[in-house]
Amino acid sequence: MTLLALDFGGTKLAAGIVNAGSREWLGYERALSPANANAHTDLEIMRSLIHSLLQGAKPTAIGVSFGGPVDATTGKVRLSHHVPGWENVPLQDLLMEDFGVPTRVDNDANVAALGEHRFGAGQGYDSLFYVTVSTGVGGGWILNGKPWRGTEGMAGEIGHMVVDPSGPVCLCGKRGCVERLASGPYMARDAREVLENEPPRRKESREVRGEVLRGLVGDNLDLITGKVLSEAAATGDDLARELLYRAGWALGMGIGNVANLMNPQRFVLGGGVTKAGESFWDIVRKVARETALPEVMNLEIVPAALGDDAPLWGAVALADDIAVDCNT
Amino acid sequence: MTLLALDFGGTKLAAGIVNAGSREWLGYERALSPANANAHTDLEIMRSLIHSLLQGAKPTAIGVSFGGPVDATTGKVRLSHHVPGWENVPLQDLLMEDFGVPTRVDNDANVAALGEHRFGAGQGYDSLFYVTVSTGVGGGWILNGKPWRGTEGMAGEIGHMVVDPSGPVCLCGKRGCVERLASGPYMARDAREVLENEPPRRKESREVRGEVLRGLVGDNLDLITGKVLSEAAATGDDLARELLYRAGWALGMGIGNVANLMNPQRFVLGGGVTKAGESFWDIVRKVARETALPEVMNLEIVPAALGDDAPLWGAVALADDIAVDCNT
Numbered sequence: 001m002t003l004l005a006l007d008f009g010g011t012k013l014a015a016g017i018v019n020a021g022s023r024e025w026l027g028y029e030r031a032l033s034p035a036n037a038n039a040h041t042d043l044e045i046m047r048s049l050i051h052s053l054l055q056g057a058k059p060t061a062i063g064v065s066f067g068g069p070v071d072a073t074t075g076k077v078r079l080s081h082h083v084p085g086w087e088n089v090p091l092q093d094l095l096m097e098d099f100g101v102p103t104r105v106d107n108d109a110n111v112a113a114l115g116e117h118r119f120g121a122g123q124g125y126d127s128l129f130y131v132t133v134s135t136g137v138g139g140g141w142i143l144n145g146k147p148w149r150g151t152e153g154m155a156g157e158i159g160h161m162v163v164d165p166s167g168p169v170c171l172c173g174k175r176g177c178v179e180r181l182a183s184g185p186y187m188a189r190d191a192r193e194v195l196e197n198e199p200p201r202r203k204e205s206r207e208v209r210g211e212v213l214r215g216l217v218g219d220n221l222d223l224i225t226g227k228v229l230s231e232a233a234a235t236g237d238d239l240a241r242e243l244l245y246r247a248g249w250a251l252g253m254g255i256g257n258v259a260n261l262m263n264p265q266r267f268v269l270g271g272g273v274t275k276a277g278e279s280f281w282d283i284v285r286k287v288a289r290e291t292a293l294p295e296v297m298n299l300e301i302v303p304a305a306l307g308d309d310a311p312l313w314g315a316v317a318l319a320d321d322i323a324v325d326c327n328t
Numbered sequence: 329m330t331l332l333a334l335d336f337g338g339t340k341l342a343a344g345i346v347n348a349g350s351r352e353w354l355g356y357e358r359a360l361s362p363a364n365a366n367a368h369t370d371l372e373i374m375r376s377l378i379h380s381l382l383q384g385a386k387p388t389a390i391g392v393s394f395g396g397p398v399d400a401t402t403g404k405v406r407l408s409h410h411v412p413g414w415e416n417v418p419l420q421d422l423l424m425e426d427f428g429v430p431t432r433v434d435n436d437a438n439v440a441a442l443g444e445h446r447f448g449a450g451q452g453y454d455s456l457f458y459v460t461v462s463t464g465v466g467g468g469w470i471l472n473g474k475p476w477r478g479t480e481g482m483a484g485e486i487g488h489m490v491v492d493p494s495g496p497v498c499l500c501g502k503r504g505c506v507e508r509l510a511s512g513p514y515m516a517r518d519a520r521e522v523l524e525n526e527p528p529r530r531k532e533s534r535e536v537r538g539e540v541l542r543g544l545v546g547d548n549l550d551l552i553t554g555k556v557l558s559e560a561a562a563t564g565d566d567l568a569r570e571l572l573y574r575a576g577w578a579l580g581m582g583i584g585n586v587a588n589l590m591n592p593q594r595f596v597l598g599g600g601v602t603k604a605g606e607s608f609w610d611i612v613r614k615v616a617r618e619t620a621l622p623e624v625m626n627l628e629i630v631p632a633a634l635g636d637d638a639p640l641w642g643a644v645a646l647a648d649d650i651a652v653d654c655n656t
Binding site: 069078127139141143144148149150151152153154155156157158160161162163164165166172173174253256257258260261262263264265290291293295296297298 | 397406455467469471472476477478479480481482483484485486488489490491492493494500501502581584585586588589590591592593618619621623624625626
């Protein structure tokens, strides 16, 4: 039984094939989504990755992770926030027509949650909430050992939980969403704004807020990213530390609220921002602990184990499940 | 098959018997919990209610709603926030010893959610979140048609979701919890504090904030309750309206966050505060809609149908389920 796993990320495309039950890829291909990509070009690139992988062979089933909201019951993409042209694309039907095998499509956070549950940091846990903190903040549920997608496939959106109603405005129109405070691009933007309004001071003061950060990007503030912020924070930059503290606070607050609301066995955190080091994790855990009720004693918050491959391994699990369901 | 349903509320005790499948009580008894009640006196009063109901007959099963955290797997009460002496009382075991029939105990919010699901505003809905806004704010989940209690039975605690981190301090130690802003006693306390610091002005100004409220309690501020506040708001009292607006805002924010996180089919709201009138409901619905993502289109927020009887009818459902499970 050969399973084909596809990952339509916002900026990259990946495909892998694997024998059911194996943890090693028989083949793996990836490509960057070009800057001017649209749904059509993404699909063409993915098709060429698949053909190079399969060499004409037919997989038993296909699982797909898509970076954006998906109606998981029909496998129809609602839209992508990164790539235009994905509005209402029936991705599941398209792939089933192309390859003639059972196919299942779900959004990346749900799929990554399934990947971590089946193959990663969530193995053996019946209930878990997976959170990815990266260019966006998303989440996916496993409850009673199965994905919980909600009535419209929208469950898991911790990124747009409001944790500070007087905080900065988010793209969604609300203030102080977790994503507004904790995602890489927003943190980078906030850092840039502070530095633009605070021209570098000279030697008279010993410590200058954001100086390390400025140095890392050679004064070209457009080069600041979440990753650069993490590096600056690790080197002791005050501004970077403040922003990462606020991100950890927002994430901890969100997780504590979720713990009170759902009381899952485990929280699994992935995505670039979670690589910001132990002090970031300390804040997340501390604030989550303070936000959760004392009776919620079970508050395990652990790093994801599969890293960037979580969606692709989750897509393997999706394909495996549908192959079993369809008895193919 | 006769089912015995018990409700240990914070201030009242109730018991009912019913034939399985029927919606009419064969017998129903209730009593107030005395001001100096403890676990022992509550149990004694409940036993006398039961004996008066059963007259020596034996029920097929017993379902129990308890007003406080319960370990639903063992039926052991953790504590009551209202009545002392309930710490670690094995209520399920005690009742099984007393009556020799299968018994199940769960906390009131979970049980009321089950009651609304089986007999009330949640009939036919596979996923719902029940919220009670009363002396406290609690919630209970139905997911995939079954109660979701979380790994330690603590799921549903929307009351201690932080919606305003710069808000007033809650008993739990955090600031701006939903319960701190929306529960009856806290609203009453906030009204008292405002009025104590704002002595009544005389005729010179036409409208005086809180004047209606003061009138309703004959200047005895200790008599202000959530109910009195609702009445004052309905009569146009500005202070009462402000506090109810803030309560509706907090509840709407909490519900919107939950919609993003779990995307259930329906929210069912009960408890005294939800009887505050249409303008309160309008705020709750408006803020919930603004807080939920636009892709979360399903955001039904409806009043509970069973009122104060939701826990007792939920206890009937608990008893029914355990009778079926035990094949008695």
